[in-house]
Amino acid sequence: xxxxxxxxxxxxxxxxxxxxxxxxxxxxxxxxxxxxxxxxxxxxxxxxxxxxxxxxxxxxxxxxxxxxxxxxxxxxxxxxxxxxxxxxxxxxxxxxxxxxxxxxxxxxxxxxxxxxxxxxxxxxxxxxxxxxxxxxxxxxxxxxxxxxxxxxxxxxxxxxxxxxxxxxxxxxxxxxxxxxxxxxxxxxxxxxxxxxxxxxxxxxxxxxxxxxxxxxxxxxxxxxxxxxxxxxxxxxxxxxxxxxxxxxxxxxxxxxxxxxxxxxxxxxxxxxxxxxxxxxxxxxxxxxxxxxxxxxxxxxxxxxxxxxxxxxxxxxxxxxxxxxxxxxxxxxxxxxxxxxxxxxxxx
Numbered sequence: 001x002x003x004x005x006x007x008x009x010x011x012x013x014x015x016x017x018x019x020x021x022x023x024x025x026x027x028x029x030x031x032x033x034x035x036x037x038x039x040x041x042x043x044x045x046x047x048x049x050x051x052x053x054x055x056x057x058x059x060x061x062x063x064x065x066x067x068x069x070x071x072x073x074x075x076x077x078x079x080x081x082x083x084x085x086x087x088x089x090x091x092x093x094x095x096x097x098x099x100x101x102x103x104x105x106x107x108x109x110x111x112x113x114x115x116x117x118x119x120x121x122x123x124x125x126x127x128x129x130x131x132x133x134x135x136x137x138x139x140x141x142x143x144x145x146x147x148x149x150x151x152x153x154x155x156x157x158x159x160x161x162x163x164x165x166x167x168x169x170x171x172x173x174x175x176x177x178x179x180x181x182x183x184x185x186x187x188x189x190x191x192x193x194x195x196x197x198x199x200x201x202x203x204x205x206x207x208x209x210x211x212x213x214x215x216x217x218x219x220x221x222x223x224x225x226x227x228x229x230x231x232x233x234x235x236x237x238x239x240x241x242x243x244x245x246x247x248x249x250x251x252x253x254x255x256x257x258x259x260x261x262x263x264x265x266x267x268x269x270x271x272x273x274x275x276x277x278x279x280x281x282x283x284x285x286x287x288x289x290x291x292x293x294x295x296x297x298x299x300x301x302x303x304x305x306x307x308x309x310x311x312x313x314x315x316x317x318x319x320x321x322x323x324x325x326x327x328x329x330x331x332x333x334x335x336x337x338x339x340x341x342x343x344x345x346x347x
Contacts, residue, residue, distance in 0.1 A: 042110070042287040050110055050288050054085040057278075058114045060099025062092035066312070070276070071115040073308060074145075077299040095185075095346070096120040097132060104138035108283035110292065113142070118275045119187065122331035126339035127185045127346050135332060139279040140289050141324035143296050148314040149249035149273030150191050150227035151234070152262060153242045158224045163246050163265035166225070170201035178204045179225035180214035185346045188214070190335065191227040191248050191272040193342040198267050218242060227272070230255065230313040248272040255313055275331075276314070277324050289321055 042050040055078070059071045068090070075086040091099030100120050106112035121135045133139075152163065158177070160166040170177050181189035184207045196203060206223050208214040211232060218226045219241055226233075227248060237244045246262045247253060250271040262270040278296060280289060299305050300318040309316050317323075338344075 042285065042291040050291060051082055051084040053111060054087055055082070055110070056089050056112045057086050058089050058091050058099045058103050058112065060091055060093075060096035060114065060116065060120055063090045067115060067117065067276075069312060070146075070309060070314065073305060074115070074278075074296070074299060077302065077305060078295055081295045081298060095124055095127075097124060097128070101132040103279070103281060104133040106281050108140070108281040108285075110280060110284055110288035112281060113292070114139070114279050115145075116277050116279060118273075118331060121277060121328050123185070123187075123190065123335050123339070125332060126336040127344060129345075135328055136325075138282050140282050140284040141321045141328065142278045142280060142289055142292050143321065144317045144319060144324040144327055145276040145278055145296065145300070146309050146314040146316045146318075147249065147273055147275035148230075148312070149247050149253070150188060151230055151237070151247055151256075151259070152195075152245045153218065153226050153228050153233050153237065154245060155218055155221050155224050156240070156243055157221055158243075160245070161243065163260075163262055163267065166245060167199045167201055167266060170199070170203055174202040175204050177225060178206050178223040179227075180206045180208055180217055180223040181227070182211040182214050183207050183209060185339075185344055187272075187274055188227040189344070190338055190342075192225070193344065194270065194272050194334075194338050195262065195267065197338060197341055198270055249315075251315070253313060253315060254310055275317075275327070277328070279324070293321060 057071065057075045059067045061067045068088075072088050075088045078086045091102055093099070096117065096119055100114060100116065103112055103114040125131055125135055154160060154166065158166075158169070160169055179192045181192065183189065188211070189205060189207065192203060192205065195201070203225060208217070211229065214226060215228055215232055215236075217223050219236060230253075233242065233244070236242045244259060246260050246265045247256055248262055248271070250261060250263060252259065252261055278292070280292070297318045300316045306316050
């Protein structure tokens with residue numbers, strides 16, 4: 001367990017005990033975007049009001065991906081609110097590790113930020129034997145932007161219509177039911193392994209090189225189960241080619257109010273998905289962190305940006321820095337156990 005205090009933020013997350021991850025996310029969703037009010041003008045070391053020059057927002061993936069879809073509009077809206085340009089810099093490679101390291105080594109002055117995912121902050125530390133940054137010590141959390149999940153879908157040939165029926169069949173046939181994923185260590189892989197662990201079952205993992213091939217083989221009946229994104233899978237659910245059993249998050253998304261969560265459907269406490277946070281290098285002054293927090297919360301409250309997130313199956317959150325600090329800590333613990341129990345490695 002890391003010492004949970006970001007240098008210079010003045011707040012220790014030891015005051016906020018780590019709960020079960022599902023409880024933490026339920027609590028965070030309940031708060032929604034009702035974050036703190038915009039702070040008073042922050043000051044740079046020279047006494048000038050922050051910001052006085054362009055800000056760099058690092059996205060640790062190549063251009064054109066899902067992170068760009070929500071990260072670039074965020075940068076544009078922050079530029080409008082801050083009165084300085086927020087420039088997106090894509091620093092892809094090593095599942096985000098390269099971009100994360102670059103930000104960790106940047107000056108803690110508020111002019112370098114990172115738009116990070118759960119993969120970088122909570123999963124990579126358990127997947128890689130060596131990682132060039134520390135998710136807790138090297139960053140000053142600003143806000144938990146939002147979170148989304150997967151849909152647990154099955155091929156119609158599998159004689160199950162609920163999570164409980166899937167678990168019962170998997171217990172009766174260990175290593176017989178095959179599930180696909182977009183690759184070893186991917187979000188869908190770990191979501192299935194979390195289900196294996198919590199339900200006491202053994203489904204067989206079949207990794208693919210990307211989400212597209214993983215879904216195509218499910219549609220063809222080559223595999224029987226997949227934790228898929230809503231955008232990719234829902235048209236096939238509506239056409240009857242695959243069957244949706246549940247959503248992976250602790251709370252039902254607004255876009256699928258009638259589909260139960262895995263936790264509701266038979267695995268209490270289950271919670272798996274992708275979440276997004278904005279952070280600065282550790283040591284960034286508290287007043288700058290709070291100014292950025294207030295600006296991001298303001299953006300999340302704008303109907304067009306909020307709608308963009310919801311349309312991409314992401315539930316907006318946007319609370320104070322302490323929420324993100326606590327959530328990183330709880331997710332690190334959860335995924336380290338899943339990765340260790342399933343003996344998942346990518347290097």
